[in-house]
Amino acid sequence: MRTSSKARAGQYAALLAYLVFLAFPLLWLISTAFKPPRELASLHPTWIPKDPTLANFRQAFDEQPLLHAALNSLVAALGAAVVAVLIATPMAYVMARHRTLLARAATGWVVVSQAFPFVLVIIPLFLVLKNLRLINSVPGLIMVYVVWALPFALWMLVGYVRAVPVELEEAAAVDGAGRLRTLVSVTAPLLAPGIVATALFAFISAWNEFFFALVLLKTPEKQTLPVVLTHFIGAEGVADLGPLAAAAFLATLPSLVVFALIQKRITGGMLAGAVKS
Amino acid sequence: MRVRWIVVLMLLLAGCTSGGGTSADGRITLRFQSLAWQEESVTANKELVKEWNAAHSDVKVEYVQGSWDSVHDQLLTSFEGGEAPDIIHDASDDLADFAYGGYLADLRELLPARLKSDIPQHSWDTATFGDGVYGVPFLQEPRVLIANAKWLKESGARIPTPEKPWSWGEFRSITKELSGEGRYGVAWPLKEPVSATLNLSLSAGGQLFHRDADGKVTVRFGEADAVVPRTLHDQANTDHSASPTTLGSGGSDTLPGFFGGKYAMVPLGFSYRQQIVQQAPKGFDWQVLPAPAGADGLTQGVSPQTLSVSADSPHKKEAAEFIDFLLRPKNMVRLALGDWMLPTGTQALKDPALHTAKNDWATGTALAQHLRPAPAQSVRGYPEWKDKVATPAFQEYYSGAIGLAELRRRLVKDGNLVLARYQR
Numbered sequence A: 001m002r003t004s005s006k007a008r009a010g011q012y013a014a015l016l017a018y019l020v021f022l023a024f025p026l027l028w029l030i031s032t033a034f035k036p037p038r039e040l041a042s043l044h045p046t047w048i049p050k051d052p053t054l055a056n057f058r059q060a061f062d063e064q065p066l067l068h069a070a071l072n073s074l075v076a077a078l079g080a081a082v083v084a085v086l087i088a089t090p091m092a093y094v095m096a097r098h099r100t101l102l103a104r105a106a107t108g109w110v111v112v113s114q115a116f117p118f119v120l121v122i123i124p125l126f127l128v129l130k131n132l133r134l135i136n137s138v139p140g141l142i143m144v145y146v147v148w149a150l151p152f153a154l155w156m157l158v159g160y161v162r163a164v165p166v167e168l169e170e171a172a173a174v175d176g177a178g179r180l181r182t183l184v185s186v187t188a189p190l191l192a193p194g195i196v197a198t199a200l201f202a203f204i205s206a207w208n209e210f211f212f213a214l215v216l217l218k219t220p221e222k223q224t225l226p227v228v229l230t231h232f233i234g235a236e237g238v239a240d241l242g243p244l245a246a247a248a249f250l251a252t253l254p255s256l257v258v259f260a261l262i263q264k265r266i267t268g269g270m271l272a273g274a275v276k277s
Numbered sequence B: 001m002r003v004r005w006i007v008v009l010m011l012l013l014a015g016c017t018s019g020g021g022t023s024a025d026g027r028i029t030l031r032f033q034s035l036a037w038q039e040e041s042v043t044a045n046k047e048l049v050k051e052w053n054a055a056h057s058d059v060k061v062e063y064v065q066g067s068w069d070s071v072h073d074q075l076l077t078s079f080e081g082g083e084a085p086d087i088i089h090d091a092s093d094d095l096a097d098f099a100y101g102g103y104l105a106d107l108r109e110l111l112p113a114r115l116k117s118d119i120p121q122h123s124w125d126t127a128t129f130g131d132g133v134y135g136v137p138f139l140q141e142p143r144v145l146i147a148n149a150k151w152l153k154e155s156g157a158r159i160p161t162p163e164k165p166w167s168w169g170e171f172r173s174i175t176k177e178l179s180g181e182g183r184y185g186v187a188w189p190l191k192e193p194v195s196a197t198l199n200l201s202l203s204a205g206g207q208l209f210h211r212d213a214d215g216k217v218t219v220r221f222g223e224a225d226a227v228v229p230r231t232l233h234d235q236a237n238t239d240h241s242a243s244p245t246t247l248g249s250g251g252s253d254t255l256p257g258f259f260g261g262k263y264a265m266v267p268l269g270f271s272y273r274q275q276i277v278q279q280a281p282k283g284f285d286w287q288v289l290p291a292p293a294g295a296d297g298l299t300q301g302v303s304p305q306t307l308s309v310s311a312d313s314p315h316k317k318e319a320a321e322f323i324d325f326l327l328r329p330k331n332m333v334r335l336a337l338g339d340w341m342l343p344t345g346t347q348a349l350k351d352p353a354l355h356t357a358k359n360d361w362a363t364g365t366a367l368a369q370h371l372r373p374a375p376a377q378s379v380r381g382y383p384e385w386k387d388k389v390a391t392p393a394f395q396e397y398y399s400g401a402i403g404l405a406e407l408r409r410r411l412v413k414d415g416n417l418v419l420a421r422y423q424r
Helices: A005-033 A055-063 A065-097 A100-111 A116-132 A138-163 A168-172 A180-207 A211-216 A223-230 A239-271 B001-014 B039-055 B068-080 B093-100 B113-118 B121-127 B151-157 B168-178 B193-204 B222-237 B251-259 B270-279 B316-326 B327-338 B359-364 B382-399 B404-422
Strands: B028-034 B061-067 B087-091 B136-140 B144-149 B183-188 B209-211 B218-219 B264-268 B287-290 B300-302 B305-309 B369-373
Touching: A005 B168, A005 B264, A005 B300, A055 A223, A065 A100, A065 A180, A065 A239, A100 A138, A100 A180, A116 A138, A138 A211, A168 A180, A168 B270, A180 B001, A180 B251, A211 A223, A211 B068, A211 B218, A211 B404, A223 A239, A239 B093, A239 B209, B028 B316, B039 B061, B039 B316, B061 B144, B061 B316, B068 B087, B068 B093, B087 B093, B087 B316, B093 B121, B093 B305, B113 B144, B113 B316, B121 B136, B121 B305, B121 B369, B136 B327, B144 B151, B151 B264, B151 B287, B151 B404, B168 B222, B168 B264, B168 B316, B193 B300, B193 B382, B218 B270, B218 B404, B222 B270, B222 B382, B222 B404, B251 B264, B251 B270, B264 B270, B270 B287, B270 B359, B300 B404, B382 B404
Parallel strands: B028 B061, B028 B087, B183 B264, B300 B369
Antiparallel strands: B087 B305, B136 B305, B144 B264, B144 B287, B209 B218
C-alpha cells in the first residue's frame, strides 16, 4: 500500500513534533546550565543564553563532590549492569530453550514479581545487607540494584534468546561443535545486541536511582550523584537553579555517551526480541 | 504510600550499628548532618567545623551534607537503623514525630545556661514537645513584602516601616491602587497556602487551634482567623490586585514577573533576598517591607531551623558542646549571614552586621521580636489536617471556587474529625 505524499508529510511532522517534545527537557537543561543568574529569572526566557557562563559548573564543582559522586554512581551502575547480565543471561537461556513446566512457572514468577510492591523486594535485601554489614557500602547498593533490575532483565533476555533460531545451534552440533562451543561461537554473538540492551537498561536504572542510595549510603564519600544533586535544593523546594542544572546536565552525559556509542547495537537488540522467527 | 515504605524500612533497619563512635585511642568522632545548601552557608558551616576540629583534638566532628528535600525520610530510616548522625540540623516543624518517637535527646540537661538564656522562650517553644526540648532553634525568617521600590515611590503610597506598618486593610487598598493594565499590586506565591495563611494570621489574632483545659486541641475559625484569608481572597477575586496565576506557585516562580514589572510586591521569606541580589536585573530597585499588621501587630509564626542530638548518640554531652560552640553569638551571626536569615539568639541579633541598611537587614532584624511559634506545629494530626483538609480548602477559597462559609465549614468540621482521631 502506497502512502500519499500528504500522509507522509504528516507523519514527518508528527515525528518532528515528537522529537521536539522528547528533546525539550534536555535542551532546556543545557540552556539553563549556561545561563547567569539574571537570565534565569528573566520574564522572557531565551533558548540561547545571551551571556553564557561556566560559573554554574564551577559553583557546582566547588560546592559538591560531583566527580566523586559520579564515580560512585558509575561503579554502582556498571556493577549492577554487569552482575545483572551475568546472572540473567544463563537463566534466560535455560528458560527460553527448555520449555518445561518449571521454566514456564519461572517465567510466570518473573512476570508476577514485577507487579509486587517494591517494599516486598527490598525486605530480604535489607536483612541480608544488615547481616553482611553492607549498609553504607557501594557493593551493598549494587546488590540492591541487581535484584531490582533482574526480573525485567531476565524477561528481556528470554525474548532475545527465543529470537535466535534453535536450528542454528542444531546445525553447529551436527558440524561437531560441543555445547559450550555452540553457545560461545554461535549463540552468544547473535545474542550480543540483546545483552547490550539489557545491560544498558540495568545501567540507566541504577544510574538514576535515588531512594535506595539515600537510605543505604550514610557518609558523604559514598553518596551517588542523584543524592548529591538534592543538595542544591533548599527548604520549601527553593533551588540553586544554575548549579543544579549544570550538575544535572553532567549527570545525564554518561547515559548519552553510552547511548551514542552503542546505539546501533541497541536498536538491533531491541528489534531482535520483537518478533518470533 | 511513601509513609508505608518508611514504616517497613524502619522495622527492617532496626538494630544496625551507630554512625559516630570512639576510636581505639579514645578519640571521639561526631557526625554533624547539615542542611546548609547555599554556597555561603555551606562555607560557614564547614569553616566552623574546621575551627572546632582545630581546637578539639579529642572530639572530631565530621561534616555530613544532608538535603532539605529528603531529610524527613532519610532521618527516619537513619534513626531506626541506628545510623543517625549525632548532631542533626532540621526545622522545628519537622521535629514533632521524632521527638514523640523517642529519637531525639532531651536537651534540657545538656545545654549550658549561656545558650538557654540567650534564646528567648518563645523560640524554645518551637522545639518543645511535651516536657522536653528536642532542638535548639537558631535561625528563623519572617515573611516580608519585597517591593519594587521605584514603582512604590512613584505611586505616592506611604512606605511602611516596622514601627509603622500597613494594616491589612491599608495593604489591600494600596495593592488595588497599584494594579491595572495587566499589572498587579501583589503576587502571592501560595503553593503552600496553609503555613503562609496561618503564620500571617497571628498578626490579626487568629489562632485557629485552641487547646482546651483537658489538653485536647480543636479548630475554631473566628473573625480574627478570617482577616488574612479574606484579604488574600478579595485581592485575587474582587479587586484583581493579586495575580491569579501565582496562587499555585512557589516563591521563586514569582521572581521573573517581579523583575519584569508585572507585580509591585511579592510576599516572601526574608532569605529570598539572596536570590533577588543574584538574579535581579542591574539597576532594579527593591526594598524589604514588613508584612501588614493586625490587631496583634506584626506578630507572625515561624518554624526555626534547629540543631538536635540523636537519642542513640553515645556522646550526647560532646554533641551538645559542639552545638554550643556552633551557636556562640559570633558564630550564630556567621550562620545567619550565610543563610540570609535571622538568628534567634539575643546577643547575635545585636551584631552590627545584622543592622545594616544594605539588603535591608535592619528591616528584618526589627521584626525578630515579633516572631512566634507557627500555629499547630506541635498539634498531633496537623500534617493530615493540612494535607487532606486545609490545603485543598484554602486553594479553592483563594481561587474563588468556594466562599468563606464553606472554607470555615471544611476547616472546622472536617478538620476536627481528623484531629479527633489523634486525640482519642
